Amino acid sequence: MTIQSFIPPKRILMGPGPSDISPQVLQALSRPTVGHLDPLFINMMDELKQLLKYAFQTDNEFTIAVSAPGSAGMEACFVNLVEPGDKVIVCRNGVFGDRMRENVIRAGGSAVIVDDNWGEAVSIDKVESALKAHPDTKILAFVHAETSTGAQSDAKVLGKLAKQYGVLTIVDTVTSLAGIPLKVDEWQLDAVYSGSQKCLSCVPGLSPVTFSPLAIEKIQSRRTPVQSWFLDQSLVLGYWSGNDKRSYHHTAPVNSLYALHESLVMLKNEGLENTWKRHQEMHNKLKNGLDKLGFEFVVEPEIRLPQLNTILVPQGIDDARVRGQLLNQYNLEIGAGLGDLAGKAWRIGLMGYGARNENVSLCLRALEEVMVL
Amino acid sequence: MTIQSFIPPKRILMGPGPSDISPQVLQALSRPTVGHLDPLFINMMDELKQLLKYAFQTDNEFTIAVSAPGSAGMEACFVNLVEPGDKVIVCRNGVFGDRMRENVIRAGGSAVIVDDNWGEAVSIDKVESALKAHPDTKILAFVHAETSTGAQSDAKVLGKLAKQYGVLTIVDTVTSLAGIPLKVDEWQLDAVYSGSQKCLSCVPGLSPVTFSPLAIEKIQSRRTPVQSWFLDQSLVLGYWSGNDKRSYHHTAPVNSLYALHESLVMLKNEGLENTWKRHQEMHNKLKNGLDKLGFEFVVEPEIRLPQLNTILVPQGIDDARVRGQLLNQYNLEIGAGLGDLAGKAWRIGLMGYGARNENVSLCLRALEEVMVL
Known part of the structure; x- marks a missing residue:
């Protein structure tokens, strides 16, 4: 078997890292x-x-x-x-x-x-x-x-x-x-x-x-x-x-x-303060959307990281099926739960260059589409 | 002071590594x-x-x-x-x-x-x-x-x-x-x-x-x-x-x-045997050229690595001056001596993609030009 050059797809990385790269x-x-x-x-x-x-x-x-x-x-x-x-x-x-x-x-x-x-x-x-x-x-x-x-x-x-x-x-x-x-x-x-x-x-x-x-x-x-x-x-x-x-x-x-x-x-060039603010704003948008879709956050609001949003997998939903569909049909990666949260939670990252308006919109819409299937 | 993007020059890497990259x-x-x-x-x-x-x-x-x-x-x-x-x-x-x-x-x-x-x-x-x-x-x-x-x-x-x-x-x-x-x-x-x-x-x-x-x-x-x-x-x-x-x-x-x-x-794709052969052939060409220029190798022929050629800095020649000129005037990097050989030897690498005919020719010609200055 001949091994060929590896040509990766263009994923949208919204897991716990690596994040989207400019x-x-x-x-x-x-x-x-x-x-x-x-x-x-x-x-x-x-x-x-x-x-x-x-x-x-x-x-x-x-x-x-x-x-x-x-x-x-x-x-x-x-x-x-x-x-x-x-x-x-x-x-x-x-x-x-x-x-x-x-x-x-x-x-x-x-x-x-x-x-x-x-x-x-x-x-x-x-x-x-x-x-x-x-x-x-x-x-x-x-x-x-x-x-x-x-x-x-x-x-x-x-x-x-x-x-x-x-x-x-x-x-x-x-x-x-x-x-x-x-x-x-x-x-x-x-x-x-x-x-x-x-x-x-x-x-x-x-x-x-x-x-x-x-x-x-x-x-x-x-x-x-x-x-x-x-x-x-x-x-x-x-x-x-x-x-x-x-x-x-x-x-x-x-x-x-x-x-x-x-x-x-x-x-x-962006400035640290602006970067922090952007992460917070993108988190707010994501949070509002997730709330409307009925998702629950694992972490209380006061200590919630804007750049890493952990939400519970809803009852009756197959964790791996959803993540698989997001990846294969939308090229969108979100993270699985780790350790105690394996199979029970998803981790949506809004990190650095990944914390962009279009990413949040796509993520919300794709989740909505995939959850009703 | 604003720090700008770093735009490196295109060097020809013939030191002990990193080597030229395809x-x-x-x-x-x-x-x-x-x-x-x-x-x-x-x-x-x-x-x-x-x-x-x-x-x-x-x-x-x-x-x-x-x-x-x-x-x-x-x-x-x-x-x-x-x-x-x-x-x-x-x-x-x-x-x-x-x-x-x-x-x-x-x-x-x-x-x-x-x-x-x-x-x-x-x-x-x-x-x-x-x-x-x-x-x-x-x-x-x-x-x-x-x-x-x-x-x-x-x-x-x-x-x-x-x-x-x-x-x-x-x-x-x-x-x-x-x-x-x-x-x-x-x-x-x-x-x-x-x-x-x-x-x-x-x-x-x-x-x-x-x-x-x-x-x-x-x-x-x-x-x-x-x-x-x-x-x-x-x-x-x-x-x-x-x-x-x-x-x-x-x-x-x-x-x-x-x-x-x-x-x-x-x-x-090249095949290991062909790769080894290419390193040896490039070494032979370099060695012949260096011999003609009067350089002496540090290592005896039987145990000499084709991909790393250590030669003595000739008497009266300023090690740093020559390496500096090769780098600044030819974008050509060769290696300094290390440890016991610091200041006394140069290391010319012919590694991987760097082991190419045009690199050997340039190196020999540039050395010749710089040594007579």
């Missing part, structure tokens, strides 16, 4: 590859750092893109900050909180779990109780926007609480970055990671991260080496230092970084 | 992104596995692309195969052997170093002595084609030796895959990793890997969990299983995988 970003992606030590490329990486600082709203010098997906960005935060024996409070209200726990354990730390129901926010009270009960805690880890449920937690208040108790924070902003307000410096967050394929609407495969001076201090005062060579940020920093003495670490994913640069230029 | 591959890269759980994409990943098996010349079921650069592919091999306390013989004849040592130590193993001079092949005799002296060795690790020097080691003989002594092999084929003969099954190699950006001429950022049944057995009989969540291949395997029950692990770098698929289709 033609402008895909065009940047396919520009001619240059060497990863080319002076022009080094200059582009320096611009990328500045653009990421803007997206994260931070002045952190250590603000880069890990050359691997968000899961690797998560791991970069944990393996650099957690030393064997370190106690970490991990908030778990969905899939990604549990992945954080895995990371703590594999890094040799001990995890204190603060559980909340799927679809609810992280409970500030429970976190404060845990901080009181475990005064030897080094790090508080939580997810800002749970991709598995569509619930938002209060990163500002959690960040403040952590500082009151003198602990560092590791914050998952994979789905929040550029979709809802995120202010790394103002909220005093320490190690923050995200993904390229959500509200930045870049191709999947990169993980923007930023480390505060306190996080850097913790890394520099480690008694043991970081267990990962690839994710050892003290080595990576030398690579991203943006000057002629840049030390070789690995070969950067050149073309993917072109695309990230372009998506960040687009973000800067 | 327009066909860049076109594939920028095709519309589909969801990573889209049935069409899952089918493409299955084709990709088949194509990688062909490239590696293996029937290993576990043959995939790690969603990160070659350094992460290296780490994937070490953190999965090495358990704390395991003794690993590491052959070091360049930069990447030393990186292997780092990986062993960070995975909690103990490394026995077999040193050879930079530019020489791994000594079979020394390896056999080490195997005899350390009967408790679990793994032999070596680099097939040292990117830092351009020297080839005898992977066939080393693979056989390892089997005689009942140890597994971890083999770096980052620069060898698709450039010179590599026969994973015939040579009985166990954990083999490569990179997308060398002789496959795909964009940087992916690391093809293949694990033999013996390697899988070692992983499955581990007493301790793999220290990395992202690189835990028992989790990754579920993601690449290519059926409807695929378990979610991370979001695949969709577009980069399109490009890898395309570069492998091109490889399959």
